[in-house]
Amino acid sequence: MTSETSFLRLQARTQRFTLGSPREFRIAPDGSHLLFLRSASGEDRTHILWKQDLTTGEQTRLGDPAALLGGAEELSAEERARRERSREQGGGVIGNATDGRARIAAFALSGKLFVADADTGATRELATATPIVDPRPDPTGTHVAYVSGDALRVVGVDGTGDRALAEPAGEDRACGVAEFIAAEEMDRSRGYWWSPDGTRLLVACTDRREVQRWHIADPANPGTPPKTVAYPAAGTPNVYVSVAVVGLDGSRIDVDWDGVDLPYLVTAHWSTGGPPLIAVQSRDQRTVQVRSIDPDTGTTELLHTETDDTWVEIAPGVPAWTPDGRLVRIAAVDGANRLVVGDDVVTGDGLQVRAVLDVGDDVLFSASADDPTQVHIYVAGEDVRRLSTVDGVHSAARGGDVTVLTSWSLDWSGPRVQVLRGGAPIGEVASLAVEPPIEPRVTLLTVGERDLRVALLYPTGHVPGSARLPVLLDPYGGPHAQRVLSTRNAYLGPQWLADQGFAVLIADGRGTPGRGPVWEREIAFDFAGATLADQVDALHAVAADHPDLDLAKVAIRGWSYGGYLSALAVLRAPEVFHAAIAGAPVTDWRLYDTHYTERYLGHPDERPEVYDRNSLIDDAPKLDRPLLIIHGLADDNVVVAHSIRLSSALVAAGRPHALLPLPGVTHMTPQDDDVAENFMLMQVRWLRSALDIG
DSSP states (O other): OOSHHHHHHHHHHTTTTTTTOOEEEEEOTTSSEEEEEEESSTTOOEEEEEEEETTTOOEEEEEOHHHHHSSOOOOOHHHHHHHHHHTOOOEEOOOOEEOTTSOEEEEEETTEEEEEETTTOOEEEEOOSSSOEEEEEOTTSSEEEEEETTEEEEEETTSOOOEEEEOOSSTTEEESSOOHHHHHHSOOOOSEEEOTTSSEEEEEEEEOTTSOEEEEOOTTSTTSOOEEEEOOBTTSOOOEEEEEEEETTSOEEEOOOOTTTSOEEEEEEOOTTSSOEEEEEOTTSSEEEEEEEOTTTOOEEEEEEEEOSSOOOOOTTOSEEOTTSOEEEEEEETTEEEEEETTEEOSOTTOEEEEEEEESSSEEEEEEOSOTTOBEEEEESSSEEEOOOSSSEEEEEEETTEEEEEEEETTEEEEEEEEEETTEEEEEEOOOOOOOSSOOOEEEEEETTTTEEEEEEOOTTOOTTSOOEEEEEOOOOSTTOOSOOSOGGGGHHHHHHHTTTOEEEEEEOTTOTTSOHHHHHTTTTOIIIIIHHHHHHHHHHHHHHOTTEEEEEEEEEEETHHHHHHHHHHHHOTTTOOEEEEESOOOOGGGSBHHHHHHHHOOTTTOHHHHHHHOSGGGGGGOOSOEEEEEETTOSSSOTHHHHHHHHHHHHTTOOOEEEEETTOOSSOOOSHHHHHHHHHHHHHHHHHHHTOO
16 A cells, blocks of 8 residues: 555545444443444444453444345435434444443344344344334333334334334424434434433424425436425524423423524433433524423423523533532633533633533543643543543543543554543453554644644655645634644545645634634634634744745645635635635535524624625635635535535636536545545646646
């Protein structure tokens, strides 16, 4: 694997060297075993459900699609949509839902329901309505709930009693599933939650009748009818969401809260620590209420209100109850995202809390300290202590006194997975990921007056001072995502780009996670100004100390927000950027969804000038640099209309550019070996031509 093309093919075949990595851990509270997902090799896209005995370390297959299906997997439209929202590109078992003992696991394959028993090792298909999505056992392990035909249904683990518990009242309504906005923007992929005793469920029901319809055509196949989607663009009606408590006995009690002023259902929680909880948010996202529910009457009680002048950030894992009934939440307090348990703020100035991972007698959470490129695991009990011990990016799952710690680092490729009991190592879970054929030579920098975090990569073997290099910026650059992280795998693709003869620069600017609420909110109403200025400042600051960067030949490429930022760069800073590749860019923020866009830019009817200032269409006459626009025609997140409208405006203004449509491609970049390879090689050839380099 030494040629430039072999890396690209292998990167596609291994899904960026992630296949074969264990994930989705579920740990038995008694410490006997854990369940997880992993493909059979680093080049196999089919995920298998595994059990690992924590005494012997023995691993066994509980859910193997090859054995259970006997043929190729067939996905329903509903399952394809769920995977698109989660950017899941693997196959096989991709969900690992278990009962409270991690004994009974339920999963879907080809729209069919399978149940595995970790104690006996037996796995079987249950006869149910099909196709199904999102099966979840109840905490006692006696029933499995699932969604089919937009209805929430339940069946006994023994296969008896399959029936509907919550059915939609008509067309364009559903029970038990997360609507588009929840799954795409609020990190909520589920629409129901079991009670601890397994007798009732909290169920979200959605009504999308008022949401505008968009049509995603397939121009490569003109005989195929367009796909119609309910897309809530900024300023337009959202899906209406209601909640009910539904019993296995057929009872239903509607939950009462102000769905007009607080229309967004952020998440829900039901545990033994207290009554069920919901977090609900206002349309302008400046208010989030945590409310408890009386499951017998449906009435709600206000427990906490969080407000912010810009927006209230949604954090994973909260709200939640501790076993002794204290409310756990994450709040922006005095310049830090802090963990709050009951009335106590338990983290100090030095930590930016990212997520709550588990709540027991203490709280397991992830956070960044002074270095936002690192994410560590902490436990908050009588005091706050760090569980992860090496530099890098870490995640964790816990059951009882067993914690599974997954660690990524600049010092090795792929994840290392440790099993800890009481904080002491007792074993590992092997990763089967392919070892990448290249090793990134990355330098992490802190530059400029805003202490921007930057990664700089030179071609392998480059000797400082030996040659000036064209510069390629490769950002995402927007909120909710980081590119500059202390993990080797983050820089495999950038190193390949550098090896094509570029100095590659990646900068995380204002709005990116890990640096606190003030930093995150500095992009409010000013996507274009703040995020572009940070890329320019990062470039100039790095070049001042690294004279091998040739500022006369600077290009920028990116996808999604990075695509928007790339087009923005050549339109508004052509004196800095000499060429751009804009992949799946947002070009008119009025065409993007409500929750994301209105959080940062406000409502378009109230702030039309903000939308005009941050969109790209009116800038078309300014283009005098090479611009390549790339867009998947099947993209239902950033629809291809964004690129077509920008291209049309450029044509009308007489500005040369290139538009590359990708038939059948969604918001995820192409993954077929040949296509992925040629896709990248084409971009490099275009960049060399645009910058007039050999």
